[in-house]
Amino acid sequence: MFKQLQKSFVKSAMLSFTAVLLVVLVAVNVVNYRQTVNQVDRLVTMLVNNDGTFPDAPEGGMAPKEHPEHGMPKGMEFRKDDQMATRYAVVRVANNAVQSVDQSHLVSLDETALKELGLRVAQGTASQGWEGSLRYQVAKTDAGTMVVLVDANKETQQISRLMMVTGAVFILCLAVVYVLVRLASNRAIRPFVENVERQQQFIANASHEIKTPLAVLSANTDLLAMMGTEAKFVDSNKRQIKRLNSLVEQMLILSRYDEGEAAATKEEVDLVAVTKAIVEEILPVLNEKELQVEFTGEAQTIITTNKSAMTELIRILLDNAMKYTVGEPVITVEAKRNQLAIENETEPMTKEQVSQIFDRFYRVDSSRNRTTGGSGLGLSIAQKIAETNDVQLTAELTSETQIRFVIEGEKNG
Incomplete structure (x- = not known):
């Protein structure tokens, strides 16, 4: 019974801890993913609003947070380094044909691949989304359709790294907590187990003690029958003695099964x-x-x-x-x-x-x-x-x- 209670205690504690830890880690990854995607989307929106170019930033300084003349989203700010580090391309499509490709800031893909990708995105129904590690946004212009693609490979790798780190932390925490819970479970359930064991011992002792007077009563009833006592009283005594004997046996059986040993x-x-x-x-x-x-x-x-x-x-x-x-x-x-x-x-x-x-x-x-x-x-x-x-x-x-x-x-x- 002690082992069964210990297993139940450890199982309940681990399930509770796992659920809480899982919720926390999932929340951390979801928040990180959304913040990263929002950051990339703000950059893509800025490029779209600025007709596919990066607005100039002060040399070594910070651009103002709002540039209506440059079409920058509210709250967007960048350094000159950001401008040089951003890898993006612009594909312009008109009449279901690619008119131009600006890949001066994204040389990892060849022009043919960018044309195929830009045309497919322009002909699609989504206004923004993912193509591998490229985040795109589609905008309508007077000349046709402009597709801005930003390489977010660095950001997606950061998301993946955080997921792997949190996954490792999750497994490590489960292992550590399992060891601690196993060690603590002995002390936690010991008072309950001792109480149950005392009750079972009491039932066993009481049952054995009751058997002796029942045996005496049975013998005395048989003696009364031989002495000619009225049969209905003798039969009544025998029935009650039999019932008590049966009850004692059942209590002993139940006490044995309460120990939980199959x-x-x-x-x-x-x-x-x-x-x-x-x-x-x-x-x-x-x-x-x-x-x-x-x-x-x-x-x-x-x-x-x-x-x-x-x-x-x-x-x-x-x-x-x-x-x-x-x-x-x-x-x-x-x-x-x-x-x-x-x-x-x-x-x-x-x-x-x-x-x-x-x-x-x-x-x-x-x-x-x-x-x-x-x-x-x-x-x-x-x-x-x-x-x-x-x-x-x-x-x-x-x-x-x-x-x-x-x-x-x-x-x-």
């Missing part, structure tokens, strides 16, 4: 074969109660699990069905490839009652359970068996008076 041996188990074997064992009880078990569906339901655990689980479900079947005296067992369903007619129930049916000591009808001798622990034990053996156990209403328990395991083959 059975070590796992194999391919045919749930249909297991169910038929149990039905053969309980046939005298079924005949006494005038009940029938009908098998429908496939001939086999094979899952990988522990056979003895599944035998105990199915026995509990059949016992529950025998106790609480009303109306039509039939218990239906339906088999599918990886499912086994046990269904019977019962007294009217609500979905809320079914949702609580696996709770400990829960009774849909306490008076009815007194009659049948139910303790309210059987289905809780069944659920624990399923949980500790990687099997799903669910309950559902197929109608107001028809309840269905489904055992589902992983598919084989």
Whole structure:
């Protein structure tokens, strides 16, 4: 149980940290990308507004932030170095033909490639976008169409580098936090584990202590019977002693499964074969109660699990069905490839009652359970068996008076 709690603690902490860190790193990269693209777009817009040329800047100085006469966007400023470092080209298109290409500031592409690229962009529907690492913008002029292309290779490389750095930071942080969480998890869950262990030890000790007086009461009841005590009182005592013994055994079983340790041996188990074997064992009880078990569906339901655990689980479900079947005296067992369903007619129930049916000591009808001798622990034990053996156990209403328990395991083959 300690290992399971530790795994759950580490998993929850890591998922929370991963989600927060991922959001932060994605936000950083998105903001950086948008700022970089906006910066390039301002430069492209400035070139478009200045008819495809770079406005002169003061030598070694800073151009004013607004140059209406140069068509510069508001807030745009540049140095002489920026003018010389910017790699751009201008392609002018008219009547679906390239009229001119200015590539004096972009010599990495030949003129033919620029013509093809400029013509394709001019004939497209987008006013701006990307062509590889080139950021372009299309503008209509009196003479036709002007396509301005700015080489943003340096900016895209910076974006890629930041993504790689943040990715490395993400992995490193996850590794460091995982180690720290693993170390901290022992101390964090220890008080809870100790509390649960004390409760389990108390149940075990109390159960063993109760067994002794029950044995004495059973012996005294037998003695009273031999002394001629009225049969109805003797029978009542025996029923209550039997009920208490059953309750003690169930509490011990539940305490064992609370430890969360699944059975070590796992194999391919045919749930249909297991169910038929149990039905053969309980046939005298079924005949006494005038009940029938009908098998429908496939001939086999094979899952990988522990056979003895599944035998105990199915026995509990059949016992529950025998106790609480009303109306039509039939218990239906339906088999599918990886499912086994046990269904019977019962007294009217609500979905809320079914949702609580696996709770400990829960009774849909306490008076009815007194009659049948139910303790309210059987289905809780069944659920624990399923949980500790990687099997799903669910309950559902197929109608107001028809309840269905489904055992589902992983598919084989």
